[in-house]
Each structure stands twice: as structure tokens, then as C-alpha cells.
Amino acid sequence: MIDTVLRPARPVPRAGGLSVRTVVLAPAALMLVLGVWGIRRGGTLWGDEAVTYDMAQRSLPEIWRTIASVDAVHGLYYVFMHAVFAVAEPGLVALRLPSVLAMCATAAGVALIGRRLAGPRAGLLAGLVLPLxxxxxxxxxxxxxxxxxxxxxxxxxxxxLRRRWGAYAAVMLAACLLHEFAVLTLAAHGVSLWWRPAAGRPDVPGAGSRRIPPRGWTAAALGVTAALAPLAVFSTTQSGQVEWISSPKGGQLAAYAALALLGWACALAPGGAAVRAVALPLLVMPPALLLAVSYLHPLFVDRYVLPYVIGLTLLLGAVLDRCWSPVLALASAAAALATLICFGPYLRSPESRKSDVGAVAKVMAEAGRPGDGLLFTPARRRAWTLLRPEAVGHLTDLSLKESRRASDTLYGTELSPAEIRARMLDHDGRLVVVQDLVGQPLDAVEAEEVKREVLRTRFTLCEERTVSEARVGVYARDGDC
Known part of the structure; x- marks a missing residue:
């Protein structure tokens, strides 16, 4: 059914004799070049990467015990990276190279999908747009x-597209186990099967007959959902990890609206009904669903629905193919070059990420003197010491009960709020305090509220430095700076 329903709207052209090998390898090669360019990013990690770096170096029993209490949603990825570090020396290249190769596979796959739906040149163009x-x-x-x-x-x-339902179920389950929100792409695939180009009206988005999706897909989707359900239910017990996510803001809504309008404009171009039926749901539905859920419980972060880029590039590739001309070719090349010049160097700099854990640890080491106390608020910012734990070895972590490895946690366990208050008040020297930037959401848990209250009422801020996404301040009792 799907091969006849989602067939190209026009015969697939040879497009100058483009072979399958060219269509697949050219996008993958471009992605590889751009992926390895500046892969070390100045020798820096940001907070989430630091967690991966730490977890991948733990033993499998340690990983299992840790995800039983925190970060279960990333458990499979940590096991995968543990295997990578078992065969490659742990480091920044080994940490990031799997992602580079995965994006190479994505570019090649997008090219194959575009080729199947709209022809070789459309596939090649879609695959080349993605790495840019x-x-x-x-x-x-x-x-x-x-x-x-x-x-x-x-x-x-x-x-x-190939109706290989068993393999489809296995691959989509793997995607969902790596990140639960990949399940939203199942809904997009369902819409692609439900949305049929109308007879005689292939160029009108949404104008068509609606049919029940194939039984094979329905069984695969139900199987994936059922297999994912235990992890999804268990991960709700660790929902405190996403308390930092705020409700959707105007900028996020505007960005989504712009993407949706761009996709719809591409879909309105003549021809390409098959591309439209597959690509538009992938672009629009996962972000829309996550945004809708986020008004009940904030969960929207753009990287959680990153596969929307697949739909976007398929649509752009089809439009470029239908409108192709020497002038458009030159304009596209100029736009690609301008994009690389404007964004390429920045994306490969430490400043492009939320935090540079190495830089934060360095400032902490410079701010503190032997015997000074150390305080992280919120506690998860202890991750900023994962790359260089020795940098703060001369400071006393006043709220820490057990280290991360001893407690099988990401950031260690903390004392009770009463014990934290007592230790802060009993400390006679200075405090080095690591906090988020002003304006970031404050964790509404008692321990963090106690830290903030004691700092506000019993300590004086002597000096403070901002580095990356952190504030590192030195506090003293009774204004004795």
C-alpha cells in the first residue's frame, strides 16, 4: 500500500545520471568534513557532555545502579558510550565521533529518502542541505x-517506505530507548500513512482521502509503544531532573511558527506530493506535540525533537530540485558559504555551549583558598567539576554527603536541609559559591532554598565572576571580606 500511496508525484528522473553512490556518499562526506572540523572545541566540555564522559567510564554495574535512581532515560546511551570507551581511549574525540558518524548516516539516509520520493537530484540536494x-x-x-x-x-x-515492519519496529524502538521523545515521530509516520494525496489534486496539502494505516505499521507502532512503556513509567519517578525546563516562551513559539510556515511554503510548491506527505509531518508534529504537552508540564527543548531536521531538509531539497537553475545553484552555494563563515567558527568555540566546565572549574580553583568552603546551588552544578575534579580538591564541599561514585549518582548526594544550614553556619571562613546566571529558574526544593536563605541573611558577597553560564562568587560571614 505505502509504495503505491507514497509514490513520487512524477517519474523519477536520472538528473544527469546521478548514481545511488553519488547521492549517498556526497552528503555523508560533507557531513564528515564538517563534523571533524574543530571537533575538540578548544578542549572544552559542557555540562551534559561532562555527565556522559563520567558515566561512560563507570562499570556496567555502576551504570545500572546509577540509572536506577537518576537519568534512566539516557541509560542505553551511557551503555553504548561505555562500549565506545572500552575500545577507544576516553577523550573528546572518542566522546563526539559517534555523533559525527550518526549525522553522516542521517545525511546519507535523507538523500536516499529524497531520491526515492522525488528523484536523484532532490535526494542529493536534501542530503547536502542537512549538514549545512x-x-x-x-x-x-x-x-x-x-x-x-x-x-x-x-x-x-x-x-x-519499504514496508519492512519488523525492522521498522526494531529501529524505532532503539531510537525511543535512546530518547523517549523519539516516540513522537511514530505519530508523524502515522499521519504520513493517514494523509493521502487526493486523486487529481496531488499538489494540495491536506486535500485527500483518509485511510486506516497498514496493519503492519499499526502492529509495529503498538509494539514499540508497549516496549517503551515500562521505561516511560519508571522515568516519571525521576521527573525532578527536568524541573529546570520552563514553560514555552515567545521566542520558542516564534521559532516553531517560522519553521512550520517555511515547511508549509515548501509544501505548497507544485509537485512533490509524496515528499510532502512524509516530510511535513516529521517537521511539524513532534515539536507541536511537545509544545502542547509543555503547557501542562514543561518539557519542550528543541534538541529533544531534533529529527524535525529530516522533514525540513527533504522539503528544501524537493523545492530546490523543482526550481533548479544555474542562478539558483550559485545562490545556494553562496548561501552555504555564508552560513559556514558566519556560524561555523562560533559553533566550534567554547562560547557556543551553555557552559564550559573546564573554564568554570578553573575560576573556582582561582577563587578559592585552602580551607574555604564550597557550595553548589543548584546541586546539579557539581557536574561542572567532572572534567577537572582535582581543581577544587583544596575546597570543602559543605553540602556533600557522598561522592557521585560512592552514591551511584550523577552529582553525589547531599546532606539534609537542616545539616546544610548547620554546616554553613558553623563554617568560619569564606565560601566559594557556584550558581546559575541571574534570571535562570530557581529549584524549588528545600535544600536549595536553605542555601539561598543562609547566603542572603548570614553572608556577604565579596566578589563574583561570571564564566560561561556560571556565577562563581566568594562570600564571607558578617561582611568580613
């Missing part, structure tokens, strides 16, 4: 699961 997107270059160089999820969703979309 700044957001793709960003997550191709991060030691997190988002690039791997993109590769698996791309593979799942190919298997959807």
Missing part, C-alpha cells in the same frame, strides 16, 4: 544521544 544547518553541526559534535536518534529515525523512515 547550524543546528545539525552543533549536535553532530556533542557527546549526547541526539544525533544517534536522528540516524535511527531516518532509518526508520526508510523502512517505513
Amino acid at each position: 544547518l547550524p543546528v545539525v553541526q552543533r549536535y553532530a559534535q556533542e557527546g549526547r544521544s541526539y544525533a544517534l536518534v536522528c540516524a535511527l529515525v531516518t532509518g526508520g523512515t526508510l523502512l517505513l
